[in-house]
Amino acid sequence: MNILVGQSGGPTAAINSSLAGIISAAFDSSKIETVYGALHGIEGFLDDRVFNINNYFDFEKIELLKTTPGAFLKSCRYPLPEDLNDPIYPKIFEKLDMLWIGAFIYIGGNDSMTTVDRLSRYAKKIGHPCLFLGVPKTVDNDLPIIDHCPGYGSAAKYVATQVRNIGMDICAYKASSVTIVEIMGRHAGWLTASSILARKYKGDNPLYIYLPEVPFSIDRFFADIEDGLTKQDDLLICVSEGIRDKDGKFISEYNSAVDVDSFGHKYLKGCGIILEKLVKDKFKIKTRSIELSLPQRCAAECQSAVDIQEAFDCGVSAIKAVLDGENAKMVCINRISNTPYKVNYSLIDVTNTANKEKFVPANMILPSNNDVSEEFIDYCLPLIQGETKIKRENSLPTYLQIEC
């Protein structure tokens, strides 16, 4: 049997470790002949952009792939139509047949699981034997059912590390200051919540943490800052990029009417820079905003060893599922114990994950809506443990990359 594997959605620091797990387990199986990579996921596959993984990989490259950020096989955002009568489906299956593909494994988030779901339903409809499996990936950690997503632990570790670093920097001067750190997560606040791990003791920075799961009020925000400034000189505040007010309006959309250039084009700004300005105007103190931006999902030097290993194991589990003849499933991580931290892997119906989001639950957010709880720390801390050993040349990280 031949296997096709693809990556889809936003890259993470761990998505390639899942690919490494798939390749490693496939190479270990006598039942799997050739592993093909779909370059740019299902979108590239439709253009016959296929990469022969057997010809390229050896043990050393698989090892290097584990700590390589970005999507090694390149990615796409290419939703398949809901209508299974769409001509794209027979086209895809014709291409699968041409390469004798017996199983397709897609590494991705919510949208990618929808792709797996639709392809498997089309296969069932036409009685095609190809298996379709999903391997979870997202820094947002918003896939349902699964305890946590590969990619999240490393991103959370980057956030906690930088927030702690920034906290060391901002307290240098005598004058009071407010620093607002904007963190990824448009709908789910998992990544923003991880900033609490930077806090060393009660009252340490980050003093406030605002998630998109609960309404954000500017007045309440000002009151928090006013209170915070009575306790300490330098406030570090973490906000999710997706915070919204009680009417559901994104804070990043505030002031958009005035924020246009001479051609009438709107500037696209994050909520951090908007809050920075509002705080500066209100409190007349030194205020800055920092958007952690892309390094959140690609800074290999902050990888969590637990995350990278789990991502790898998810890939291995997908190959095991293929060999077991499983279909229309996503690999799931289950936390079976927290002290000591221990997980196992299972399969869940991909239909149950497709296009569904998991939010930070109420018990992990303090009633004051400006902080997260001990329950969250217990949940998140095990996921950032351990460092990976990244390969270096001239003291800079070296990664695996194909030209395409």
Added chain:
Amino acid sequence: MNILVGQSGGPTAAINSSLAGIISAAFDSSKIETVYGALHGIEGFLDDRVFNINNYFDFEKIELLKTTPGAFLKSCRYPLPEDLNDPIYPKIFEKLDMLWIGAFIYIGGNDSMTTVDRLSRYAKKIGHPCLFLGVPKTVDNDLPIIDHCPGYGSAAKYVATQVRNIGMDICAYKASSVTIVEIMGRHAGWLTASSILARKYKGDNPLYIYLPEVPFSIDRFFADIEDGLTKQDDLLICVSEGIRDKDGKFISEYNSAVDVDSFGHKYLKGCGIILEKLVKDKFKIKTRSIELSLPQRCAAECQSAVDIQEAFDCGVSAIKAVLDGENAKMVCINRISNTPYKVNYSLIDVTNTANKEKFVPANMILPSNNDVSEEFIDYCLPLIQGETKIKRENSLPTYLQIEC
């Protein structure tokens, strides 16, 4: 003899290693009794904010201090008046005498060296025996005479690492994209130039690098991008925050007239976000800007071992200078060989460094003004070598910090 030490200006990831060198060498000398730290530099000293270093530090704490980012003794921006008849001078010397201070060592950049210069000139004027010495520090690397500044190597390593990481992320999708990374350096482009170390081969990202030393032209920038997009799909471009046009106007000030809110207040934005908008409007392709921001100077996990050691050695050299009775000097790093990389330390008259800036020289900038040369790589690469071992608890970095 008692010693007073202070830190001044923006913190770096290496400034505390210089302090560790000073403390370590002072503890080793039988001639030095008590080492005092001026909290918040000369500003805090005027308020009697003095910290007894002997009582606090042991070997373990000195070791931890070496890899701790931020200014351990807190910092200030507090220029002393040029007029040596100002009453602030007798006030400072009265306080020095009260603690029997025989030498004051100030760790800082250009402005701090001006402070050292003025204090030593005042001492000479009144015939006071206190010695004044400077230890260089700045991520901007813009102090004159010295081969390079402690703090620069670690910041350069952070920049090169993140630019390489971001380069791995941005090439995931099929659609073309432009990513603009904004790097610290308002007048000198040393830190922005270090982004070239992320380039693995000719034509690799970052494709273009723009420094403040040469005029920036939007038209030329557009032409560069147009040309770049014929060669590759995803352009990564590095710009210094301080790029200016031929008339000396900062790009970050472009569009400021329209960029006001309903109260008429100006938004303060970086040049990255302005260029992002201009590129988006012109090329109608996916464009994003990333400001590397504070982590450039506080990300301990990207410290250069060479930098941290040299910073430490500069501190040791300052104590040696004190014991030799030197006055009005700054510790200087001299590169005596590049292959193998080797430095020694000397002293230079602080007058020659005070308020002077060193810019990236013409031979390190390509005539096209959009890239840096091999000469720069030869200069910079030795400075980022080696990793430090940062102490961790729960897999997050732990640092040394005093409550004050």
